[in-house]
Amino acid sequence: MTQTHEKTDIKSMTREELRDFVKAMGQSAFRGDQIFTWLHSGVTKFDEMANVPAGLRERLKLDCEITCHEIQQVQTSKSDGTKKYLFQLADGNVIESVFMRYKFGNSICVSTQAGCRMGCRFCASTIGGLERNLTAGEILEEILAAQRDTGERIGHVVLMGTGEPFDNYDNVARFLRLVHDPKGVNLSLRNITLSTCGLLPQMRRFGEEFPQVNLAVSLHASNGRLRSQLMPVNRTYPMEELMEVCKEHIKKTGRRITFEYTLVKGVNDGKENLAQLVALLSGMNCHVNLIPMNPVSERDLRGTDRKFAEEFCEGLKKKGIQATVRRELGSDIDAACGQLRLNSQK
Ligand code: SF4
Numbered sequence: 001m002t003q004t005h006e007k008t009d010i011k012s013m014t015r016e017e018l019r020d021f022v023k024a025m026g027q028s029a030f031r032g033d034q035i036f037t038w039l040h041s042g043v044t045k046f047d048e049m050a051n052v053p054a055g056l057r058e059r060l061k062l063d064c065e066i067t068c069h070e071i072q073q074v075q076t077s078k079s080d081g082t083k084k085y086l087f088q089l090a091d092g093n094v095i096e097s098v099f100m101r102y103k104f105g106n107s108i109c110v111s112t113q114a115g116c117r118m119g120c121r122f123c124a125s126t127i128g129g130l131e132r133n134l135t136a137g138e139i140l141e142e143i144l145a146a147q148r149d150t151g152e153r154i155g156h157v158v159l160m161g162t163g164e165p166f167d168n169y170d171n172v173a174r175f176l177r178l179v180h181d182p183k184g185v186n187l188s189l190r191n192i193t194l195s196t197c198g199l200l201p202q203m204r205r206f207g208e209e210f211p212q213v214n215l216a217v218s219l220h221a222s223n224g225r226l227r228s229q230l231m232p233v234n235r236t237y238p239m240e241e242l243m244e245v246c247k248e249h250i251k252k253t254g255r256r257i258t259f260e261y262t263l264v265k266g267v268n269d270g271k272e273n274l275a276q277l278v279a280l281l282s283g284m285n286c287h288v289n290l291i292p293m294n295p296v297s298e299r300d301l302r303g304t305d306r307k308f309a310e311e312f313c314e315g316l317k318k319k320g321i322q323a324t325v326r327r328e329l330g331s332d333i334d335a336a337c338g339q340l341r342l343n344s345q346k
Pocket of ligand 1: 161
């Protein structure tokens, strides 16, 4: 829990903390549960908390603030209803979230940091570096703001927007506990996927603390040398070690890992890359998610054509490795991840 603008960031509090917080104000602990449920239903003002006594609401107004994101821009796909939000935070920073409709329900891709310092070459989110970490309440508010705007419930969350979740571990862990609380959004941890570029100490810790959350690893290269070129993190945590930690994670959790592989034309999509990838992943309980790269105007890299991406995918499947080419949701609103935020800062 953090204090912003000298007021308590009440949306980042766990239910237990809220119960203690109101008890310290001389109130019954169950008021904490009530306030928690209101906050997680997406209210933006204390006065909307109808069953909370007026005196307590006044006290909360003085001491606390409810984190709310303003929609600065929204792009809606005409073909599939995908909505890409640019949210403005209280301090003026902007972040992106993407709301997607699937057969199994609605899903949202959330950001965990404003900017990112990981420096992946194919990614627009890192171009301006890291501004700051998001609080747990700010990450949660991405879901609540999208639910308010669409009037629809979100049942799945992917932490795959701007930022490296494990570079903001404590706030992300707190967010997971908040979103899983039965008196709040009440999401099953199995409906949540976290994507990391491979910060190994945090990956190990996460496997212990959140074995039910799906783990996706940004691989993006078929050998260490290439990965170091595309992803500077590989110089700190080399691919061989990453693969060892992935194997440990699968063994410990009994769950498969998804490997994200952005296909960059002429860089990592050749026959030798395919062969190396097969050798690397054979026998592992994993799934490869192939992503034809969206062009980023600030970068000189281009994505593999869809037809070649499908062929690459077939090549993996023939060798017994589960793989899919990511469905292009919202292709008519086409901006690459992080591009909307980047454009807003120009
Ligand atoms: S791909 Fe993820 S970790 Fe890499 S720079 Fe972009 S946001 Fe950061």
